Amino acid sequence: MTLVAGVDSSTQSCKVVVADAETGEITRVGQAPHPDGTEADPAAWLAALDEALHAAGGLDDVAALGVAGQQHGMVCLSGDGEVVRPALLWNDTRSAGAADDLVAELGGPGKWAEAVGSVPVASFTVTKLRWLASHEPEAAARTASVCLPHDYLTWKLTGAFTTDRGDASGTGYWSPADDGYRTDLLELAMGRAPALPRVLAPAEPAGRTASGVLVSAGTGDNMGAALGLGIRPGDVVVSLGTSGTVFTVAERSCADPSGEVAGFADATGRFLPLVCTLNAARVLDAATRLLGVDHEELSRLALSAPPGADGLTLVPYLEGERTPNRPDATGAVHGLRLDNATPAHLARAAIEGMLCGLADGLESLLRQGVRADRVLLIGGAARSDAVRRIAPTVFGRPVLVPPAGEYVAEGAAVQAAWALSETPEPPRWERPGLTTYEADPYPALRERYAEARDRVLDR
Numbered sequence: 001m002t003l004v005a006g007v008d009s010s011t012q013s014c015k016v017v018v019a020d021a022e023t024g025e026i027t028r029v030g031q032a033p034h035p036d037g038t039e040a041d042p043a044a045w046l047a048a049l050d051e052a053l054h055a056a057g058g059l060d061d062v063a064a065l066g067v068a069g070q071q072h073g074m075v076c077l078s079g080d081g082e083v084v085r086p087a088l089l090w091n092d093t094r095s096a097g098a099a100d101d102l103v104a105e106l107g108g109p110g111k112w113a114e115a116v117g118s119v120p121v122a123s124f125t126v127t128k129l130r131w132l133a134s135h136e137p138e139a140a141a142r143t144a145s146v147c148l149p150h151d152y153l154t155w156k157l158t159g160a161f162t163t164d165r166g167d168a169s170g171t172g173y174w175s176p177a178d179d180g181y182r183t184d185l186l187e188l189a190m191g192r193a194p195a196l197p198r199v200l201a202p203a204e205p206a207g208r209t210a211s212g213v214l215v216s217a218g219t220g221d222n223m224g225a226a227l228g229l230g231i232r233p234g235d236v237v238v239s240l241g242t243s244g245t246v247f248t249v250a251e252r253s254c255a256d257p258s259g260e261v262a263g264f265a266d267a268t269g270r271f272l273p274l275v276c277t278l279n280a281a282r283v284l285d286a287a288t289r290l291l292g293v294d295h296e297e298l299s300r301l302a303l304s305a306p307p308g309a310d311g312l313t314l315v316p317y318l319e320g321e322r323t324p325n326r327p328d329a330t331g332a333v334h335g336l337r338l339d340n341a342t343p344a345h346l347a348r349a350a351i352e353g354m355l356c357g358l359a360d361g362l363e364s365l366l367r368q369g370v371r372a373d374r375v376l377l378i379g380g381a382a383r384s385d386a387v388r389r390i391a392p393t394v395f396g397r398p399v400l401v402p403p404a405g406e407y408v409a410e411g412a413a414v415q416a417a418w419a420l421s422e423t424p425e426p427p428r429w430e431r432p433g434l435t436t437y438e439a440d441p442y443p444a445l446r447e448r449y450a451e452a453r454d455r456v457l458d459r
């Protein structure tokens with residue numbers, strides 16, 4: 001049996017799966033935590049990768065490996081390959097002002113959508129580089145090259161400085177439509193253009209590890225999930241990890257001047273229109289802390305309250321928000337009355353509020369002409385029974401849940417198997433069935449959320 005490994009170096013942890021390259025059967029898994037915070041020393045990702053690989057039984061019998069990682073993180077390297085400062089992550093909002101400035105300087109949101117498929121907000125690497133140039137000019141001057149979290153890990157594994165279309169499309173200085181860097185935009189951000197990783201073709205390997213394991217191009221985590229699930233146009237994925245994302249694969253590139261939908265590329269040569277919120281699984285983590293319960297009890301409580309939580313509405317902007325672009329917003333609870341002031345109502349409002357943000361995202365995606373024949377729910381918070389049961393009431397359509405798994409890491413493993421096989425299309429691994437969750441839509445909930453979502457205080 002030929003084995004391949006896939007890595008998901010995500011916000012909260014590093015996950016590894018080892019699978020049979022032919023059937024996709026998972027034979028081993030490993031996981032290790034990442035440090036908390038919105039900036040991180042890339043050495044911590046390497047240490048977590050090492051620990052997770054060890055927990056997954058190591059690479060001695062593995063033929064190929066792929067690394068998917070959290071998108072957008074700014075990793076600045078000096079001329080001798082040292083990390084210049086801790087990486088700013090996708091959920092760090094300090095560059096929100098820089099994003100506004102860059103949008104204005106290029107002539108407005110439409111110009112950015114046209115140039116790189118997305119309108120940059122604080123998450124995008126290009127805005128972090130502008131922030132660096134303005135606030136830490138010495139660090140900016142020492143920056144000889146810039147890459148993303150998965151590029152950094154692939155470089156450390158192989159010595160090759162590479163990236164892929166998917167992750168490059170989240171920088172704000174690579175165009176999915178034209179398949180090339182826009183170094184002029186990097187110059188706009190920093191006043192000059194540091195060296196950038198070479199963009200590999202989807203099945204092109206980056207190189208080999210010191211012990212000879214083939215390393216595939218790697219990609220961003222959402223592109224990894226799309227590959228792991230084997231989605232096709234018409235399949236919309238809602239991922240409830242640290243971030244909430246709603247995305248699909250498309251044959252044509254997307255350019256939304258409203259900035260709600262990011263026109264990313266995928267890991268197969270196609271495109272990945274995506275909406276991202278900053279607030280997903282950790283809203284539920286916060287609710288468990290507020291209520292002094294664990295996730296199982298939160299789920300039980302939420303299901304014991306009625307749809308709409310009798311008017312209790314939670315706006316989940318606990319980390320500010322990206323879609324809508326409210327980097328300084330805070331969360332809020334509205335509609336509190338004596339009769340709905342119960343743990344069950346609050347538990348339900350937290351889940352409903354988190355899902356309303358994603359349901360708005362689905363609508364933005366549909367406005368781009370995307371089809372949603374099926375909606376699939378994945379990510380850490382999709383382990384919650386209440387989330388799975390409440391999702392169809394909020395989305396107003398059935399929701400399909402694949403068996404709990406690490407689909408980003410599985411996608412990275414698919415890519416590794418693809419790099420080994422050199423076939424025109426990635427391998428398609430059969431996966432056990434999806435569970436369908438259906439429930440009556442409850443539109444009043446979305447209407448109330450729409451009223452509440454702009455009535456929040458800024459930090």
Ligand SMILES: Nc1ncnc2c1ncn2[C@@H]1O[C@H](COP(=O)(O)OP(=O)(O)O)[C@@H](O)[C@H]1O
Binds near residue numbers: 242243381384
């Ligand atoms: N049963 C559950 N119910 C709700 N949230 C959960 C559950 N299990 C895990 N989570 C949450 O899911 C998140 C981790 O999800 P994951 O998709 O691995 O995130 P990421 O890939 O962004 O690091 C954590 O915030 C964790 O607390």
Ligand SMILES: O=C(CO)[C@@H](O)[C@H](O)COP(=O)(O)O
Binds near residue numbers: 010011071220221
């Ligand atoms: O910024 C985005 C997508 O544009 C996020 O989805 C990050 O890629 C982080 O993902 P998770 O760690 O939440 O999976």
